[in-house]
Every structure is written in structure tokens, then in C-alpha cells.
Amino acid sequence: MELTNLTITQIHQALIKKEFSALELCQAYLEKIESEDKKINAFLTLTRDLALSEAKKIDEMLQINREIPLLAGIPMAVKDIILVENVKCTAGSKILENYIAPYDATVIKKLKAEGAVILGKTNLDEFAMGSSTEHSAFFPTKNPHDLNRVPGGSSGGSAAAVAANMCCYALGSDTCGSIRQPASFCGVVGLKGTYGAVSRYGLIAMASSLDHIGPFTKTVEDARIVFNIISRKDDLDSTSLEIPKIEYSKLKIENIKIGVPKEYFAKGIGPDVEEVIRSAIKKYESLGANIEEINLPYSTEHALAAYYIIMPSEVSANLARYDGIKYGYFTKKAKDLIDFYLKSRWEGFGEEVRRRIMLGTYALSAGYYEAYY
Amino acid sequence: MISKEEVKHIAKLARLGLTEKEVKKMQKELSKILDYIEKLKEVDISGIEPTTHSILVENVMRKDESRKSKVESGKLLELAPETKNGYLKVKSIL
Numbered sequence: 001m002e003l004t005n006l007t008i009t010q011i012h013q014a015l016i017k018k019e020f021s022a023l024e025l026c027q028a029y030l031e032k033i034e035s036e037d038k039k040i041n042a043f044l045t046l047t048r049d050l051a052l053s054e055a056k057k058i059d060e061m062l063q064i065n066r067e068i069p070l071l072a073g074i075p076m077a078v079k080d081i082i083l084v085e086n087v088k089c090t091a092g093s094k095i096l097e098n099y100i101a102p103y104d105a106t107v108i109k110k111l112k113a114e115g116a117v118i119l120g121k122t123n124l125d126e127f128a129m130g131s132s133t134e135h136s137a138f139f140p141t142k143n144p145h146d147l148n149r150v151p152g153g154s155s156g157g158s159a160a161a162v163a164a165n166m167c168c169y170a171l172g173s174d175t176c177g178s179i180r181q182p183a184s185f186c187g188v189v190g191l192k193g194t195y196g197a198v199s200r201y202g203l204i205a206m207a208s209s210l211d212h213i214g215p216f217t218k219t220v221e222d223a224r225i226v227f228n229i230i231s232r233k234d235d236l237d238s239t240s241l242e243i244p245k246i247e248y249s250k251l252k253i254e255n256i257k258i259g260v261p262k263e264y265f266a267k268g269i270g271p272d273v274e275e276v277i278r279s280a281i282k283k284y285e286s287l288g289a290n291i292e293e294i295n296l297p298y299s300t301e302h303a304l305a306a307y308y309i310i311m312p313s314e315v316s317a318n319l320a321r322y323d324g325i326k327y328g329y330f331t332k333k334a335k336d337l338i339d340f341y342l343k344s345r346w347e348g349f350g351e352e353v354r355r356r357i358m359l360g361t362y363a364l365s366a367g368y369y370e371a372y373y
Numbered sequence: 374m375i376s377k378e379e380v381k382h383i384a385k386l387a388r389l390g391l392t393e394k395e396v397k398k399m400q401k402e403l404s405k406i407l408d409y410i411e412k413l414k415e416v417d418i419s420g421i422e423p424t425t426h427s428i429l430v431e432n433v434m435r436k437d438e439s440r441k442s443k444v445e446s447g448k449l450l451e452l453a454p455e456t457k458n459g460y461l462k463v464k465s466i467l
Binding site for chain 2: 099100102103194195196209236238239241298301302304305306308309316320323324325326327328330334336337338339340341342343345346349354355357358359361362365372
């Protein structure tokens, strides 16, 4: 049996039936990473000891026939912008190159409570700013289907790791497509849920009014399983919401209305992409969903213009915390305090990050703030 | 196009020590994006209620009472490049 291409439910059943142990499973994934990741470069950090010790714990539970949670013993990966206690978290940036997370993000706490086996932290565009994972301060990640292509981004490491069977599922973050687009490029399932459904406590912030955490999986069923476990209101994130629980067994496709915005099929769409989307629409239609063509007149060009104000403004505020004093990279050749800030931040941030901070600072500065907001 | 002086002023506000070469590059790139943003002026928004979120997000309040930190301060201080007697150390300001 090829252990590394199984889904969550398949692994869960096999573990209970003792077809293989959690340790064997974990080792199979670690070997897969060892052989595959040299060419793909999806991982920034491997947490081998953490993974093996968790796998052993799950095996001990299984040995005494204790019931195990659905995600117990299942090897997964985490985008390197979500904190895992005592593990390095770089956000793909030189400024956090040696930053050790002092606590677990809420999503990690929930996964650890389930007995998840964390294999490592995955590559991303610096501070999740990019769509190709080429703009990591460390190295680019390759698309496992074709090493000459990008995996998409910014969660390209997580998408590539799932696609190459280097983990069963992974977590990513999405501000403007950073889960959805790499999932599409790598041919895996990616889910960005409703804003507020998943707590962002412990996610390194980029643009807070748009940041989400969500899963990358091999099947839609797995995406539902992981999303159900990581979502819920959290006192540590005041923007998180209590979302109504969905009874999936009662969810009928015949009762769903799907809007298809005309604007998204205008110029610029690739013919193969359009074909795939159209056939998905047809499939839903044949299953009884009500398909309705709609107009979203400002949803493309104007929405992007609004995004170019909102996102950089929030970036400039969120990234003001990297001053070289509390943690992170700092310069060794400063004359005085202001020089220390100027040099530490200039040397620590990459080009795209600097550009977004500049744009946001401009939009928020006196005289312009009133014009834009 | 925004001026070089404006770029330098913004860089200082953002605490980014740009080089002369970068100031020039930033001047061009920022101007291009700002021109694009001008597109928003085409849209007639009279009579449209401002929206901050697509879903109802309410302000969350709590009692102004002290509570224990979730992370020990020692663990956080370990991450700082320079500390002294449990405080963060910075270069002198005056």
C-alpha cells in the first residue's frame, strides 16, 4: 500500500484497523520529503522530532485500543506564517529568519488537541505577498507537476507539499487568493472560508481585514473535515465569529443557487481554464443547482484599485512592529535610534514588502488619508 | 507623478532607509499604482451606504481588568537582541 497518497478518512480507518502504525506512516512521509523535496523545495523547516514523538503517542493510544480523534496520527504541514510553539517561524522573510514562535496559533492548538502530526513549515512569498512563491527570501518552490513552473502563491509550499504527497493535508493563508490560486495551480483542494470563521490568533498579520486561514487537501471531504476542526469563535481573535453549524447530510445541491459573474469570463481568461470552469458549472447544473448569470460591474478592475488602497494601508500598520528591538533582524552598524530603524527595516525586508509599506504609508499620510478613505 | 521629496518623506515615515537609486525606482512604481487607483473616481457612489464588511462584525468589549499574560515575559524577552534587567535595550534618543 502506498501510504502517502491516502486521504484523511482512509488513514483514520487504517490506523484503527492497525493496517499500519502512526510511526510507520510518519516515517513514510519523512522519507517522501527526503526524496522529493530536494527538487520541489516546499519546506523551510522540518519538525522531525515533534512529528515522530506525536506519532508514537498515537500508537500508544491505539495499542490500548483507545478511541482516537479523526486527525490523530495524520501527517500534515503548516505554512510558515502560522506559529507553532518553539519552532522557527520566518514568514519567508529575512527579518524573521531566526524567530522562534513563543506560543501556538489557535488553529495549531486545535490540531494538536486532535493529535495531528506536524511534519514541518512550508515556503511562501515573503509575508504572504506574492502569487508564485518565488519571492521567499530563502528559495523558490517548484510545481511538482512540472518543475519548470511555479506552484502559485503565496501558500505555494503548502500546495506543492500536498500535491507531491509530502503531507496528507496542509494549512495556508489567503488574503487575496493565496490559498485558492496555488491550490488551482497544483491541482489540489483549497478552501478559503467565510471571514471570521477561523481564528487568526497566531497568524502573522498582513492585511487584517482580509486575512484568512484555510486547508489544502486531496479531496473536498478532507477539506470539510479540517475546516470543521479549525473553525469556531475564539476569544483570542475578536474578529472571529460563531458560524452556524452546517448539517452536511441535509445539504442538497438542488437547493443551492450559484451566481456566475459575467465579468469573470471577459478578456484574459485562458481557454483551458474556461473549459474547466464551464464544465464544473454544467456538472452542478446537471445535479440540480440553480445557475444564474449575474453582473458584478466593479468586481475586477475597480475592486483591484480598492484593494491597492486597503491592503497596503493595513500592511504598513501591521509591519510597523518589525523594528529590530523586540525581536527579528537588526542592523549592527547604526549611529543612533532613527538610523537603527531605517537600516534594520531596509536590510530586513525584501523589495515587494518595502513597496507595499511605502504605498500604505502614502495612503495613510496626512492629506491623502482623507482623499482615499 | 509624485516627487522625489515626497518619496523620501514617506520612506522616513515608514522607517525605511531607501538608497538614492531606490528612491527613483519607487517614485516610478508608486506613481504607476497611484494612477491606477484613480480609476475609483469613475464610480458613482452617491446613494450607496458605506460597507465595512460583507458580514456583520460587532465590536467586542471586555471589562478593564488586569489578567495574566498567556506567554511568560521571559520567553518573549529571550527573542530580543538586547535586554537589561528585564527591559528591552534601545540606543539613546537624546
